[in-house]
Amino acid sequence: MILNYVLKNFKRRKVRTILMVLSLMVSTGLIVAMSATVETVRRSNVDLLSSSIGRYDLSVTKKDTSADPFVDINRTAPALTGADPLIVDVFPRLVSDVDLSANGETATATMIARKPEETVGQIDVVSGTLSFENNGMALFESTAEAFGVDIGDEIDVAYSFPRPRVEGEATVVGISQRQVVGRFPVNAIIRQTGVVGLQVSDGLIMDFDQVQSWLGLTGRAGSLIGLVEPELYEAGNAEQAALTVREVVVNVQNTLGEDFNYSLDKAAILDQSSEAFLVLQALINTYGLMAFGVVGLLIHTLVMTNVQEQRREMAVLRILGSQRNLLFAMVMVEVAVIGLIGVAFGIVLGQILTQYAVIPFIEYQMSQAGLNVTIQPAVSLAVILPAVISAFAVLFVSALKPAQDASKTKVMYAINPGVADNIQLEDLEELRVQRPNLRFFVIGLVMMFTVTLVLGLDIVSTLGNPSLEATIFLLAILLMVLGLGLVFLIITRPLERLVLLITGLFSPRLTYFARRNVGRSNKRNALISLLVLFSGVLPSFLATQNAIDTANIETDVKLDMGAPIELIVFTRFSEPELASLDWLQPSFLQSDLGQVEGVERTVGLTHEYTAGISDAVDMRSGSVDLQGVVGDLNEVLFGEMIIFTAGDESALTRIQTEDQAIIISEGLANHLAVPLGGTIKLRGEGLDHLEEFTVIGIVRRLPGFDNFGRIRSQAQNGSTAFVSLDAFHRMSTNPKVALPDANDPVLDRVLATVSPGADVNDVDSALRGEYGFRNRIFTRVAEVRLQQAQDERLQTQLFLIVLTLISFTTAVFGVFAVIYVTIYSRRLEIGMMKAVGSRKWELTGMLIVESIAMTVSAALAGVVAGAVMGYTFAYINNVTSQRPMIFAVDTTVMPFVLIMVVIASIIGTVFSARRIVKYKAIEILRM
């Protein structure tokens, strides 16, 4: 009987039923699609990550101090294979930097010599044939383009044999090495994924046996790479897989001994990435909760309306002897059937979205990043089940109150509804309440306070479980969005008035009616406002941050780089202990860099030497990172960014020549309580190495140098100070040994300017070509970096619009449902308006103005809330990082939010009202 009744109800209220099913379908579909995406990417992660570093699990090379830098294949390969049963394949390789020459061009590239049967990575042939006949090679596409060579052209390859490093001593740069040069034809032009890491942009692949023979290395290889059982990664636990690989490598180490270096980059990167997926999944879960929350409100509203409409029928059932639990069950079964249909369709939608939209998009993004991978979608039970459980939990909660109300139906409803409703004085009072709801405001404040406590006191990080931490952190963010939304709900009322004031200018008659209906329907207003407001906060927050970031790109790039051109010795970041091997000589500035076309002025900075620092009498002390300056920084730095607290820019010129002068940060000056012209003591290398310096400049901000700042506590043990090159040499050298030569390599960073009229892109290419690989120098040109950063921002903006679109899809359903119910419940009023002479368009217009006033005011409140949060975050971030900030207003996402809301309101109203306004007045009044 119940099911029969429910199915008849569906037939009677088709639009409402379709709305509920659609909203459930869309939200379930989106959540399934997002979860499936995370799961798909997580499963493809091994492949994706290893593509960026090479798709092998371990590599074994000889230590650079070994007498023979090559691996004996016959002895080592079997040992490696037998070291652990999980190792399934071993291949020899010879990977090395070589100098290539062709068409008058010379450059460094990576030579990869590998066996034809090796299955590691993927090679896509752009042109030619992938064969190594006639001693041929496969050349990377980018390298072929750089040299302007094609299939059949020949390239000279120069290989330098490595010389073992003496233990305890650094390799001396420039030492002569035995070099072999060969000429090889290009048989194929290729792109590679996972053969070697993505960082190898220029390279060539040759046949291993052929290279062995060419170099006279029979039986020997540069390295052995090993593959472990692939099933190891399919368990889904990246951290566990990484730890198992580590065990394998420990076994290999025990077998082969200490003469080898062992690398397990893939396991390491997999290990690092495992937490990122936890955060991503937690984000999806949090978003899912929000989306279902909106759907829950929608279903609650519609079911409650159904119950109110069915009151009389239910009362008749009660008169006929129906039990209360039957009425309760009727509502619950109705919602359950809707849930089954909506969720089932949602799962199908999720699969379709994943298969045909998300996965192709990810693959496209990967291909843009140079990764040509095919991703298999993973819509598993583990992905679907949480969404289904969440959906039904939300449905249950949404239906509970209406079902309880239904079960409490009094028989009086069938006899005298007016008496049964028993309207109380407070119900009447509600009509008059036009003040903002302070209760919501207080609840919002409490939520915000809780979030501030949780995040401010850093309670989350004490939990120790990354998954739990990520979930709680995101729940805190969700709570903050909700709290902020509730706090800002208070401004929807004045904003409604503002919107109505504006619509009143264009259409005073329609606004006359809308103003009264909007202002005096508190419950409906609060519901629709919350639906829209919550949906608007997060996109506006992210959009504001993005707008601020975009507006500050130039400032950030200038503050990061310091000068139009920046060169940094790469090992400073990657292998600091080996950085000294790559330090540059001061003469590099003029004799080398200065010769590059487009480079004008240059300044060198020495590596940092950490010295003790104190005031003249050692009362206050700390440490400081000393840098010697070679050249006038005023000539290269972005001058408008420099702020001196004491002294001026001339100090940057004087510091080159004044032997006992020092420039320190404002924070350090405050800590030491030393003024301009004051004396400080530096404690250098060796015992009793103390020197006095005079402060010639106190800096608050210097572009390119983060450690010049005003915060005293940070400066105590971590600020930078400038001295002359001579002073640097003195302080960083033990007085008992001879001072280094003035041209000894000590520079690890160079700042420069671009010549007037030079093409920055050409300069950027020239610098990367000249120094990028050959000297392991990281080069950046500010204008090029600025362009890249702007492009990245555009991508972020696109992502935000997609996020907004998704976020508002459920909200639109909510708006639609509330408007529909509102119009339906006001049909008598509409009938009366028609009877007294309202025309169709006037009624539709009045309802549209009402909807727009309610939704736009809520969207504006959401936008304001999100923007306030965005500005607050950005301000705090900039204050702590001591950077100036240009405030900016998002002009893409936030208007998009408002436009979406207006469109949703208009479509929702026109659709919902279209039938009722078509009826004759008398037909409506008879309903």
Place this chain on the structure above:
Amino acid sequence: MNEPIISVDNIHKSYLMGKDAVPALRGVSLDIQQGDFVCLMGPSGSGKTTLLNIIGGLDEPSRGHIVIGGENLVALSEDELARLRLHQMGFIFQNYNLLANFTAFENVEAPMVLARVGRKERKERSTALLEKVGLGDRGHHYPSELSGGQQQRVAIARALANDPPILIGDEMTGDLDSETGFAIMRLIQELNEDGMTIVFVTHDPRMATFAGKVVNLRDGKLLNELPADEISQMEMVAHDS
């Protein structure tokens, strides 16, 4: 004789009940002069409400003509009918049909807003109309804060908002107790005395005694038209009491 303000000529009206057409009016003709106070009476299903709705431009006849103030309603578009209702007619319903979110004052003002009456004039006329129906001190009350009789008075004031020549009433006193019902009818009578044409439907013979003419309908046909003085003495007594 003057041109009638309402001229109903051979009106037929049928409703579809499933596949069958059920006739509600079968060739009714009726002329109503300016200033008439006409009551439509008849048992359930006689077609009195259908006729009233057609006269009020709320429904259209299946056949026949109806002319109001020289305009043939059958030839008018829906928007033109709406304009005619706005300016030529006032409506009073059994269940008042007031706008719940509007105060009494605003309910009276609403038709004037639709008719583009200026704000100052609206205020003056709304105040005057509420005074006229005896609710001068209740203008700021919402319908839910008023009794049934008071709500119906607001509905009467609203019906008079655009100063229409015709007032249409459908069971105006149906939801009210006798005393309040009579009070409402007395008010309507006063309006008629001021020259307004009144057409109303009632099933209550006591209320019909207020009319100048009673039109009886049976099975969709006009049975007879009786002058007011032929209404039974018993009902007059009830009315006087």
